[in-house]
Amino acid sequence: MISSEVETMSKNITIDELTRVEGHGGIEISLKDGKIEDVKFNVFEGPRFFEHAIKSVYYEKIPDITRRICAICTASHSLASIGAIEHAFDVKVTPQTQALRDILIHGEMIESHALHVFMLALPDFLGFPDAIHMASKHLDAVKAALELKKTGNMIHTAMSGRDVHGMNDRVGGFSKIPTEKQLIEIKESLEAVKPTTELAVKLLAGFDLPAYNISENTLMAIDPGEQFGFLGDSILVSDQTVHPETDYEKLTNEKVVRHSYAKHSTYKGKPFMVGSLARVQLSNKKLEGTAASLYKEHKDKLQQRNTISNNLAQAIELVHSVDRARDVIEQLLADGLKQEALTEFEVYASRGINAVEAPRGLLYHDYTFNDDGTIMKSNIITPTAQNAANIEKDARIIAENLSGKPEAELVKALEIMARAYDPCISCSVHLVHL
Amino acid sequence: MSKPKLGIFSLTGCGGDQLQILNMEDQLLDLVSRFDIVDFQEGSSRKVDGDIDIAFVEGTVSTEHDLKKLKEIRARSNVLIALGNCAIEGCIQSMRNGETTLSERLKDVYGVEEGFFDAKLSKPITEYVDVEFSIPGCPVEKEETLRGITSLLHGDSPPYYSYPVCVECKLNEYPCVIVEEGKPCLGPLIRAGCNARCPSLGLDCIGCRGPVEGAENFAAEYQMLLDKGYTKQDIMNRLRVFCGELGDDFLGGGDDE
Numbered sequence: 240m241i242s243s244e245v246e247t248m249s250k251n252i253t254i255d256e257l258t259r260v261e262g263h264g265g266i267e268i269s270l271k272d273g274k275i276e277d278v279k280f281n282v283f284e285g286p287r288f289f290e291h292a293i294k295s296v297y298y299e300k301i302p303d304i305t306r307r308i309c310a311i312c313t314a315s316h317s318l319a320s321i322g323a324i325e326h327a328f329d330v331k332v333t334p335q336t337q338a339l340r341d342i343l344i345h346g347e348m349i350e351s352h353a354l355h356v357f358m359l360a361l362p363d364f365l366g367f368p369d370a371i372h373m374a375s376k377h378l379d380a381v382k383a384a385l386e387l388k389k390t391g392n393m394i395h396t397a398m399s400g401r402d403v404h405g406m407n408d409r410v411g412g413f414s415k416i417p418t419e420k421q422l423i424e425i426k427e428s429l430e431a432v433k434p435t436t437e438l439a440v441k442l443l444a445g446f447d448l449p450a451y452n453i454s455e456n457t458l459m460a461i462d463p464g465e466q467f468g469f470l471g472d473s474i475l476v477s478d479q480t481v482h483p484e485t486d487y488e489k490l491t492n493e494k495v496v497r498h499s500y501a502k503h504s505t506y507k508g509k510p511f512m513v514g515s516l517a518r519v520q521l522s523n524k525k526l527e528g529t530a531a532s533l534y535k536e537h538k539d540k541l542q543q544r545n546t547i548s549n550n551l552a553q554a555i556e557l558v559h560s561v562d563r564a565r566d567v568i569e570q571l572l573a574d575g576l577k578q579e580a581l582t583e584f585e586v587y588a589s590r591g592i593n594a595v596e597a598p599r600g601l602l603y604h605d606y607t608f609n610d611d612g613t614i615m616k617s618n619i620i621t622p623t624a625q626n627a628a629n630i631e632k633d634a635r636i637i638a639e640n641l642s643g644k645p646e647a648e649l650v651k652a653l654e655i656m657a658r659a660y661d662p663c664i665s666c667s668v669h670l671v672h673l
Numbered sequence: 674m675s676k677p678k679l680g681i682f683s684l685t686g687c688g689g690d691q692l693q694i695l696n697m698e699d700q701l702l703d704l705v706s707r708f709d710i711v712d713f714q715e716g717s718s719r720k721v722d723g724d725i726d727i728a729f730v731e732g733t734v735s736t737e738h739d740l741k742k743l744k745e746i747r748a749r750s751n752v753l754i755a756l757g758n759c760a761i762e763g764c765i766q767s768m769r770n771g772e773t774t775l776s777e778r779l780k781d782v783y784g785v786e787e788g789f790f791d792a793k794l795s796k797p798i799t800e801y802v803d804v805e806f807s808i809p810g811c812p813v814e815k816e817e818t819l820r821g822i823t824s825l826l827h828g829d830s831p832p833y834y835s836y837p838v839c840v841e842c843k844l845n846e847y848p849c850v851i852v853e854e855g856k857p858c859l860g861p862l863i864r865a866g867c868n869a870r871c872p873s874l875g876l877d878c879i880g881c882r883g884p885v886e887g888a889e890n891f892a893a894e895y896q897m898l899l900d901k902g903y904t905k906q907d908i909m910n911r912l913r914v915f916c917g918e919l920g921d922d923f924l925g926g927g928d929d930e
Contacts, residue, residue, distance in 0.1 A: 258718040261688050285685030285735025286792050287766040288778045296910045303879050304914060307765055310689030310812060354695065358716065369717030371705050381702070389698040400874050402696045403689045403812045404881070407874045415874045495783050500792075502783075613906070 249276070252638070254650060257657055259359040259369065261311055262623075262664025266630075266653050267498075268638045275642075278635040280627050280657070282501040284664045290617045298324050298586060298612045303406060305604065305619065309663055310403045311354070312621075314347040314395060315597035316604075317408050318470070323604040324410045327591025328612075330584045335577055336412045338567050339398055342425075343408060344469045344595070345564035346394025350402075351598035352515070352553040352560075353391060355661045356439050357384030360550045363655050364446045380442070383435040387557070390428040394564065397421040411582035419576055422568050429565045436561050437529065439554035444537040451640045452633050452656050453544050457506060458517035459490065459625075461596045467518075467525040467559055469596035475521045476506065477543065484594040487603045491620055501624040501664070510628035513600025514660060515552035516541065530559035546633055547659040553598075586612030597622050599661050623662045630657055677726040677826070679708040682746055683715065684732030684739040685766065685795065689812035690757035691715055691731055697815055704819070707826060725749045727825055730804075731756040733763050735795040747802040752825065755804045756818070758811035759797065762883045762917035766795035770918045797917065806831050809864055811881035811915060817866055834866040837885045838878050842869035850877050855901050857911055862888045880915040891923045 249271040256265050263284040269276040293304055302320040306313045318340055325332065357380070358370035367373040374381040392402045397417045399405025407414050458477040461484075463469065474482045474490060482490055491504040504511070519526075519534065520543050526534050534541070534555055541548045541555075588610040594603050600622030607615045633656050641649045681691050695716060697704065711721040728750035734740050747753055758764045769778070775794045779785050798804065808821050808831055821831030838860035842849070850856040850872055858877035860869065864885045871878045884891075891912070898908045913919050 256714060258714050258720075259716065261715060263683075263685075263714075285733070285739055285766075285795065286779075286782065287685065287735070287795070288769075288782050289765065291773065291778045291781045292765050292768050295906055297907050300879075300911065304765055307687055307689075307811065310687045310692045313687075313689070358695075362718075368719040369713075371702070371710070371717065372719070374702060385698040385701060388696075392696055392698070400870060402815070403692055406871055406876055406879065409876075414876050495785060 252646060252649060254653060257654060257662075259362070260658055260662050260664065261309075262662070264662065264664045266634055266657060268634065273642065275635060275638050278631050278638065279498045280630045280634065281498050282627065282664055284500060286500045290619060293614050293617055295613050298328070298608060298614065299410065301606065301614060302408075302410065307404055308619065308621070311351050312347065312597040312599065312602070312663055313404050314343050314399060314408070315595055315602055317399065317405070318344060319593050319595045319602050319604040321408065321410050322593030322595065323591040323606050325591065326593055327589040327606060327608055328584050328586055330411055330582050332412055332582055333579055335571065335579060338571055339413055339417070340408065341468065341470065342394060342564050342567050343398040345560040345567075346391045346398065348391070348469065348556055348560045348598055349564070350388050350391025350395065352557045353384055353388040355598075356443070356550060356553050356557065357381065357387075359661070360658055361442065363658065364443070380438065383432070383438065387432045387435045390425070390432050390561075393425050393428055397425060409581055411584065412579055414581070416576055416578055419572065422572060422576075426565055426568045426572075429561050429568075433558075433561050436554070436557040437533070439557055440533050440537065440551065443551045443554050444540055448540055448542065448545055448547055449652065449655070450545075451637050451652050452547060453542075454632065454636045456544050456546060456629070457509060457511035458520055458543060459506065459511050459513050459601060460517040460521045461594055461601060463522055463525060465525070466527065466563070467522050467530070468563070469518075471594075474594065474601070476511075477517075477521065484603070485592045487592065487594060487605070487620065491603075491625060493620065493624070501627050503628040504620070504625040505628060510632045511625065512546060512629045512660075513622045513625050514549055515556050515598075516543070516546065516549040517600060518596060519552040519555055526555070526559060528562055530555055530562065533558055546629070547656060549659045549661070553661070586610070597663075599623055599626070599663050601625060621663070623660070623664060626660050626662065630660060630662070676707060676709045678711045678721075678724065680712040680725045680728040680746065680750065681710070681716070682712065682728060682730045682742070684730065684743060684760075684798065685735035686732035686757070686759040686764070688715060688731075690810075691729070693812045693815050693818060697819055700819060704822065723749070725751065727752045727754065729754050729756045730798055731760050733759045733766055733795040733797055734793065734801055735766060736793055737791040740793065740801060743798055743801060752805045753802065754821070754831070755798055755807040757813050758809060758881060758883055758915050761797055761799060761807045761809055762915060763795060763797040764811060765914060767797065767918060768913040770794060770796075771920055809866065809882045814866060832866070834864045835886060836865050837861055837888070838863045838865050838867065838869050838872075838882070841865045841867070842872045845869055845873065847872045850875065851897070857898050857901070857903055857908070859894070859911065861890055862894055862916070879911070882915070884916050895924055
C-alpha cells in the first residue's frame with residue numbers, strides 16, 4: 240500500500256507496509272521544499288517482551304521459549320540460546336553434537352534462503368507480485384525452489400523434531416539422536432537439489448545491480464574459524480578489527496527510537512550491516528569448492544557498498560550450505576552415529592553470552608542466572624534490529640539519488656532495497672536493556 | 674464457479690503459522706490454485722479489497738494497529754479462523770498478563786513510559802472477535818492445517834481434538850516421561866493432534882497446542898509436579914506459556930516449595 244500526502248511545502252512518501260518480508264514494517268520519507276527532512280524505517284510489529292517473559296524461568300525451559308521469537312530463524316535462536324546457557328554453566332558438548340548443530344544451522348540457511356531468494360526477492364527482478372504468479376512462467380524454477388526449501392526442512396525435522404519450533408536440540412546435546420536412515424535421506428536430497436542452488440546464483444548474477452543505493456557500508460559477521468560457516472566465538476568487522484562475542488554491547492550500542500519497536504544499533508556512531516553479504520565479504524577466502532568458484536566468477540556483483548548484492552550473497556551461501564551439510568553427514572556416517580546422552584552439569588549464579596549467525600545476520604543471546612538456575616535478566620539482539628539504522632541510511636541515499644523521478648520508481652527502489660536485507664521484523668521487536 | 678477468496682493475515686507474533694502454510698512444499702502450488710488469494714503480506718505484493726470467503730489470522734492483538742486490522746478483517750470475512758496458539762490463547766507475549774502491567778513491561782524492556790508507543794496488553798484475537806473455527810498449535814501442524822483448508826473447501830469443519838496428548842502417547846506406546854523419568858510433562862492437560870511428538874523424542878510435552886477443552890485436571894497436575902519436587906514458580910511458568918491467562922485460583926491453596 241502506497242500513499243502520498245502533499246501539502247504546500249512538505250510531502251511524505253510512505254510505504255505503509257512492506258510485503259514479501261517477515262513481519263510488519265514500513266518506510267516513511269519526509270520531504271520539505273524538495274529536501275529530505277527525515278527517513279524512518281517504521282517497525283510497528285507489536286512488542287513481545289520476551290526478556291520480560293523469561294524472568295524467573297528455569298534454564299532448561301529457556302530455549303523452548305526464546306526459539307519462538309521467530310519462526311524462520313527458529314534454529315538460530317535455539318542455538319544462540321542453548322550456547323549462552325552452556326557458556327554460563329561451562330557445559331562441554333561432544334564433537335558429534337557440534338556436527339549435528341552444524342547440520343541444523345545449514346538446514347536453516349537452506350530453508351530460509353530458498354524462501355527469500357526464490358519466493359520473496361526474485362519476483363521483483365522478474366516482474367511478478369509473488370512466486371505463485373511467477374510459477375505461471377517459471378514453473379520448473381519454482382518447483383525446484385520448493386524442493387530445495389523442503390530439504391532445509393528435512394534437516395530441521397531430523398535434527399530438531401519439526402519444521403518450526405523444534406524441541407529436540409537441547410542444552411548439552413540432542414534428546415534423540417537422528418537415525419542413520421534420516422541422514423542418508425538428507426544426503427541424497429542435498430545432492431538432488433545442488434543444481435537449484437547454482438541456478439539461484441545464475442539467475443541473480445544475471446541481473447544488473449541497481450546503483451541508486453550505493454553508499455559507505457560497514458559490515459559485521461561472525462568469525463567462522465577454519466571453514467566458512469555460521470558458528471564461532473568472535474566477531475569480524477570490515478574495519479579489519481576482531482572482537483570477542485562478549486563485547487557485543489560495544490558493537491551494537493542500542494538505543495530506543497519512537498517510530499520502531501526495534502531498537503537501533505550503531506558501531507562507532509555509524510550504522511552497519513549484518514547478513515549474507517557481510518559473511519561472504521568478510522570470509523570469502525574460506526569458501527570452498529563450487530561456492531568458491533562461483534564467488535570468484537561473480538565477485539564484481541558482490542559489492543560491500545551495495546546492500547542489494549545481499550541477494551546474490553545468499554545464493555552463494557545456499558551452494559555452500561548444501562555442500563557443507565553433505566560433507567558433515569558423510570563424516571558422521573563414516574565415523575558411525577553414537578547414542579549419546581545430554582551432558583550433565585551443575586547450575587550456579589552465572590552469566591553466558593553467545594553469538595550465532597542467523598540467516599539474516601548476527602544474533603546475540605545474553606543471560607544472567609540466579610544460583611538456582613532461573614533467569615535473572617537477559618538481553619537478545621537480533622539481526623534485523625542491527626540492520627534497521629542501515630536500512631534508513633540506504634533509504635535516505637535512494638531518496639536523494641532518485642529525487643525528481645516518478646514516485647512509483649522511488650517506492651519500488653525502496654522496497655527492493657529493504658527486501659534485500661531479508662528483514663525479519665517479528666524478531667526485531669523485543670530488544671531489551673535492563 | 675469462481676474460486677473462493679482466501680486471505681492469510683498475521684498480527685503480532687513469530688509468523689510461524691503462515692510459515693507452516695509455505696512449508697507445505699509438496700501441496701503448495703496445487704493448494705493455492707484452488708483459491709483466489711486476496712491478501713498474503715508475507716508471500717505476495719498482491720492485495721485485493723472486498724469480501725473474503727475464508728480468512729486465516731495468526732498472532733495476538735498487541736497494538737492499536739493490530740486491533741483495527743483485526744476488526745477490518747472480521748468485517749470482510751465470511752469465515753474467520755484463528756490460526757495457532759497466539760490467536761487462540763495469546764502465547765508467550767500474554768504469559769505474564771496476570772502478573773505484570775503493560776507499563777511495567779515497557780519500562781523493563783524499552784525503558785519508556787506507556788504512551789511512547791501504541792502498544793496494548795497482548796491478547797488473543799478471540800478476546801475481541803468471534804471466530805468460526807480455530808486450528809491450535811505453536812506452530813500449527815501442517816497436516817492438520819491442510820486438512821482444515823481442504824475440509825472448508827468441501828463445506829466441512831476443520832479437524833477437532835477433544836482429548837489430551839496422553840491418548841496419542843499411549844496409542845504409540847511411548848514410555849510415560851512423568852512416570853519413568855519424573856519429567857514435568859503437560860500431556861494430561863493439552864490438546865492432542867501432534868501425535869505426542871515431544872514424548873516420542875523422550876521429552877516432556879510443553880503444551881504448545883493449548884489446554885484441551887474442559888480440562889479440569891490443572892490442580893491435579895500441579896499437585897503431582899509439586900510432589901515430584903518442582904517449585905510453584907517453575908510449574909506456573911511452564912503452565913503459563915501456552916495456556917492463556919492463567920490465574921492461580923485452580924490451585925486451591927496448594928503448598929509452595
